[in-house]
Amino acid sequence: MLDGILTGLSTAIMPINLFMVFVGCFVGTFIGMLPGLGPISAIALMIPITYGLDPSTGIILMAGVYYGAIFGGSTSSILINAPGCSSTVVTAFDGYPMAQKGQAGKALALAAYASFTGGTISAVFLLVAAPALASVSLSFQSSDYFALMILGLTAVAAFSGKGQVLKAMLMTVLGLMISTVGTDRSSGVERFTFGNIDLMDGISFLLPAMATFALAEVVMAVLKRDHMKEEENEADTSHLGSMKVTKEEVKEVAPTALRSSVLGFIVGVLPGAGATIAAFLAYGMERNLASVKEKLKFGTGSLRGLVAPEAANNASSSGSFVPLLTLGIPGSGTTAIMLGALIAYGIQPGPRMMVDNPDVFWSVIVSMYFGNIVLLILNLPLIPYISKLLMIPRTVLVPMILFFAITGVYLVSFNTFDIYIMVFFCIAAIGLRMLNFPMAPLLLGFVLGGLMEDNLRRALMISDGSLSFLWERPITFGIMVVTIFVLIAPIVQNFLQKRRSEEQVLAGNSQN
Amino acid sequence: MSVSKPVNKDLIGSLIFLALSIAYGASAQLIPFYPGDEYEPFTARTLPFALSVLGAGLSFSLLISALKKTSEAKPDQPVLKSALGYDWSTVIKLLSLMVFYALALKWLGFIIATTVFLFGGYWILGERRKKILFGASLPFVVAFWFMLTQLLDIYLAPGQLFSAFGG
Missing domain, CATH: 1.10.287 (Helix Hairpins)
Incomplete structure (x- = not known):
């Protein structure tokens, strides 16, 4: 492992890579700050730039963008109560009230320190967990991978919230359906191309990401007339107050940051859970642990309420790299798009990655630590200036983002047909967003579709067409049992909640 | 009832x-x-x-x-x-502009198509300041084109219209 760390360190400290960490964090912070645009959009917009770079440099840049985008999202949550992404929604609960009390600077500083703690602790965990899991997963077979992918896709749907499980599953199925467009990799026959040559190669992984996130988010903002709200935002970012944090405050929040970082990492490693759930869980845990007096402060500017989700969402971001780097299975929309990018570089994430591309594997892990330092040392003091970038009129920013999104996809294939498909996907995404369908499961289904089909095919071939591989191999069976549990858990929970509320109503009626 | x-x-x-x-x-x-x-x-x-x-x-x-x-x-x-209650008219105009951009990119090439796209986008969203309309379109596109073709060595085909007339 020490060899690996040294390899990663030597790659990560190359001037170009250090520069990319800085650029990634900076650009990510800026894009993440824009309300509505989260890490998925930020990474999707940066991918075309990374094609000309070395794979290690490219993935380091994207990791920096990921961190930066989450940090930027927290900034807009605190300053203007407009979370850049879902994982920073909780940050606004206590961050924004602090900003309203004239403590925006302190809130931003605390958020940055919490993110640093979360990122650092989870980077150390990642350093230990990733190689361990990678060595275990070397014994995995096609059937295990197929089961793991099913678990990942199911978990994303199961964790998507009350009333959203079926919709998330449908979106996953839609993503899988889109992944079948093009030439079948095994038999070479065309599927769903309807004789169109432009569809023979399938749909580029970047296209749905750009169309359903970057493009659709910007168009949705225009649809809701959010682009006209720029003046309000400018006014609020002009005075941030002091960024100093006292010793007492550090003492108060330090245990919170540590607890939330550990929780965040564990949640991040679980497929499908991700930074949003980590942030909510950490906030809930901290409120439960707080004294009655402290509990009342939550939601009105509690320091612990701000630090908990910030440490957790950053720790979870690092945690989500564990299944991506060791199993090649992304646990969230953001890591799904990174998987697509890695495959585009010719690198197959998975247990072999540590052996075949140790420089990429280790440099990503080491650069995460650098990313945290960059965010703390460079981005925090620059926040007042970066937030000035938000003053670019939305009338200019919106067409620019549209241009970068379209060009990003065009520069992959140099085919204008992709732009038409993008527009079509964007319209469909707007419709589905209006009907409250989540988009991340679609992306995950789309990226995993090809891999899942390959593994299912191999597993079926080995077992001579029988589905017995699902219960004959202990690892596959174990994963399938977990999948069923993950699937049933929210249904049982809903049922129990419903029953409890019915009982309460009945009890209330009998008392009357 | x-x-x-x-x-x-x-x-x-x-x-x-x-x-x-x-x-x-x-x-x-x-x-x-x-x-x-x-x-x-x-x-x-x-x-x-x-x-x-x-x-x-x-x-x-x-x-x-x-x-x-x-x-x-x-x-x-x-x-x-x-x-x-949504602003459908602006969105429809923007989506049409994207379709036009795809068409223009093929026939007019990157510089003209992108300049028109950005100019049109600013205009549709209500921007009327000449400094921004012209300053954030052509100079930006030329700089971006220079970066792609000269610095990153990416080939951008000229529009088919020019190829047809230019032979």
Whole structure:
């Protein structure tokens, strides 16, 4: 492992890579700050730039963008109560009230320190967990991978919230359906191309990401007339107050940051859970642990309420790299798009990655630590200036983002047909967003579709067409049992909640 | 007197997905089937058929739960009413501009098409300041074009119109 760390360190400290960490964090912070645009959009917009770079440099840049985008999202949550992404929604609960009390600077500083703690602790965990899991997963077979992918896709749907499980599953199925467009990799026959040559190669992984996130988010903002709200935002970012944090405050929040970082990492490693759930869980845990007096402060500017989700969402971001780097299975929309990018570089994430591309594997892990330092040392003091970038009129920013999104996809294939498909996907995404369908499961289904089909095919071939591989191999069976549990858990929970509320109503009626 | 119920979002969504799953399954029939494929445990049609069945099943479940929701008189906010308040005209103009950009990119080339796209985008969103309209379009596009073609060595084909006239 020490060899690996040294390899990663030597790659990560190359001037170009250090520069990319800085650029990634900076650009990510800026894009993440824009309300509505989260890490998925930020990474999707940066991918075309990374094609000309070395794979290690490219993935380091994207990791920096990921961190930066989450940090930027927290900034807009605190300053203007407009979370850049879902994982920073909780940050606004206590961050924004602090900003309203004239403590925006302190809130931003605390958020940055919490993110640093979360990122650092989870980077150390990642350093230990990733190689361990990678060595275990070397014994995995096609059937295990197929089961793991099913678990990942199911978990994303199961964790998507009350009333959203079926919709998330449908979106996953839609993503899988889109992944079948093009030439079948095994038999070479065309599927769903309807004789169109432009569809023979399938749909580029970047296209749905750009169309359903970057493009659709910007168009949705225009649809809701959010682009006209720029003046309000400018006014609020002009005075941030002091960024100093006292010793007492550090003492108060330090245990919170540590607890939330550990929780965040564990949640991040679980497929499908991700930074949003980590942030909510950490906030809930901290409120439960707080004294009655402290509990009342939550939601009105509690320091612990701000630090908990910030440490957790950053720790979870690092945690989500564990299944991506060791199993090649992304646990969230953001890591799904990174998987697509890695495959585009010719690198197959998975247990072999540590052996075949140790420089990429280790440099990503080491650069995460650098990313945290960059965010703390460079981005925090620059926040007042970066937030000035938000003053670019939305009338200019919106067409620019549209241009970068379209060009990003065009520069992959140099085919204008992709732009038409993008527009079509964007319209469909707007419709589905209006009907409250989540988009991340679609992306995950789309990226995993090809891999899942390959593994299912191999597993079926080995077992001579029988589905017995699902219960004959202990690892596959174990994963399938977990999948069923993950699937049933929210249904049982809903049922129990419903029953409890019915009982309460009945009890209330009998008392009357 | 009957009270008209507002349109349920889940109901619309489930019907769309049900139709999509059926259409997808029907299109899967068009995937070529080679002789001997019937003996193979997995063909190019296997996953599409499975997805079609799964999609239809899930859509049907959502449909049932949506109908139950409607009968329990717990509809979420009306879709049509909330959609009417949106700025559809600007969005339609922007989407049309994107389609035009794709066309222009092919025929007029990167610089002209992108300049027109950005200029049009600013204009559609209500920007009227000449300094921004002209300053943030052509100079930006030329700088971006220079970066792509000269620094990153990416070849950008000239528009087909110019190729046709230029020979």
